[in-house]
Amino acid sequence: MACGAELNRTRFAPSPTGPLHLGHAFAALTAARLADPGQFLLRIEDIDQSRCRPEYETLIAEDLHWLGLDWLTPVMRQSERREAYQAALDHLAALDLIYPCKCRRADIRAALSAPQEGAEPQIGPDGPVYPGTCRHLQMRDAAPGDALRLNSARALDYLGLTEITFLDENIAPDVPHSLSPQDFITGVGDVVLSRRGMGTSYHLSVVVDDAAQKITLVTRGKDLLDSTYIHVIVQKLLQLETPRYHHHRLIRDDSGKRLAKRDDARALSLYRADGMSAEALRHSLGF
Structure with missing residues (x-):
């Protein structure tokens, strides 16, 4: 960060309503790349308790750590605010x-x-x-x-x-x-x-x-x-x-449609299970 420049403090704020996919990975990596050291945060947007699941929150942390990301703690949760x-x-x-x-x-x-x-x-x-x-x-x-x-x-x-x-x-x-x-x-x-x-x-x-x-x-x-x-x-x-x-670009499927939670075939956990390295996945997204 240049002298006198404003600190870049960023966040990634997923909802634990399904597994993270390639679009989430791109969003998280973008936020982390633009953050100054030690200024990347995680926020869990779990206000919709009817759809949120604790197992998905656990999976979010696993996927992000696999991507090589760390964040400041404690993690903010909307359900507590x-x-x-x-x-x-x-x-x-x-x-x-x-x-x-x-x-x-x-x-x-x-x-x-x-x-x-x-x-x-x-x-x-x-x-x-x-x-x-x-x-x-x-x-x-x-x-x-x-x-x-x-x-x-x-x-x-x-x-x-x-x-x-x-x-x-x-x-x-x-x-x-x-x-x-x-x-x-x-x-x-x-x-x-x-x-x-x-x-x-x-x-x-x-x-x-x-x-x-x-x-x-x-x-x-x-x-x-x-x-x-x-x-x-x-x-x-x-x-x-x-x-x-x-505001960054969106990751889309082969038909040009934006990825959504229902796109389980592109879930990061499946790439992990298939043996893909985090480095290879990051490279595929341009990082």
């Missing part, structure tokens, strides 16, 4: 920037397909943009099990932003990525900050956890690039620093 997420939600509720949502997915699909909409649903980082069915509700109307959504128009008005911007060190590093508040409202919408039965969502927990771990450089796939606009807004609302970003 519900109080931190609730505190963030309480802060946003005090600002009157979130509201309860009682809609199920079928309700949202039905609302978006209504004839009066007159156009194809807008697709944002989380899928179809929420039509605002429950936006009139206030937090006093919340019931156990409701999702909580960010009132994006009110949040952007509160922040007084004319543009939502961030820099990415891998994609056009000298040109800020920028989105107008109106484009965010229509193209991203009122995102969920607390999912039904979880007490948080990816968009909330990733912001709160990155700040708690003092992450200065967030490395992740290009598929999450547009989600960064959400995270910048949440960071500003919670008065947290915005880290630097590095």
Whole structure:
């Protein structure tokens, strides 16, 4: 690290819902490569307890050690941080920037397909943009099990932003990525900050956890690039620093499809079992 340069503190944050595959290996190796010595962290995103399994968390550690990676301890686990997420939600509720949502997915699909909409649903980082069915509700109307959504128009008005911007060190590093508040409202919408039965969502927990771990450089796939606009807004609302970003390429199968947890044939544990060396696998991924 050059004298005076900001420390590169990175993290790899898998969910223990299946075995790690080649895409995870690329993500972990990228984060570790960009970290300064002793500044690579592991975070277990296990907030969805219905899908997470302890055996997969054990396998994650085995696979990462096999790849030659080590990380600072103790390891952060989302399942142990519900109080931190609730505190963030309480802060946003005090600002009157979130509201309860009682809609199920079928309700949202039905609302978006209504004839009066007159156009194809807008697709944002989380899928179809929420039509605002429950936006009139206030937090006093919340019931156990409701999702909580960010009132994006009110949040952007509160922040007084004319543009939502961030820099990415891998994609056009000298040109800020920028989105107008109106484009965010229509193209991203009122995102969920607390999912039904979880007490948080990816968009909330990733912001709160990155700040708690003092992450200065967030490395992740290009598929999450547009989600960064959400995270910048949440960071500003919670008065947290915005880290630097590095969105890397995705590892795809022979048909060009991004690898997912269901791609067990590319699980790192199978490569290990077949006798492939970690060095050979790293080399195949460009490391």
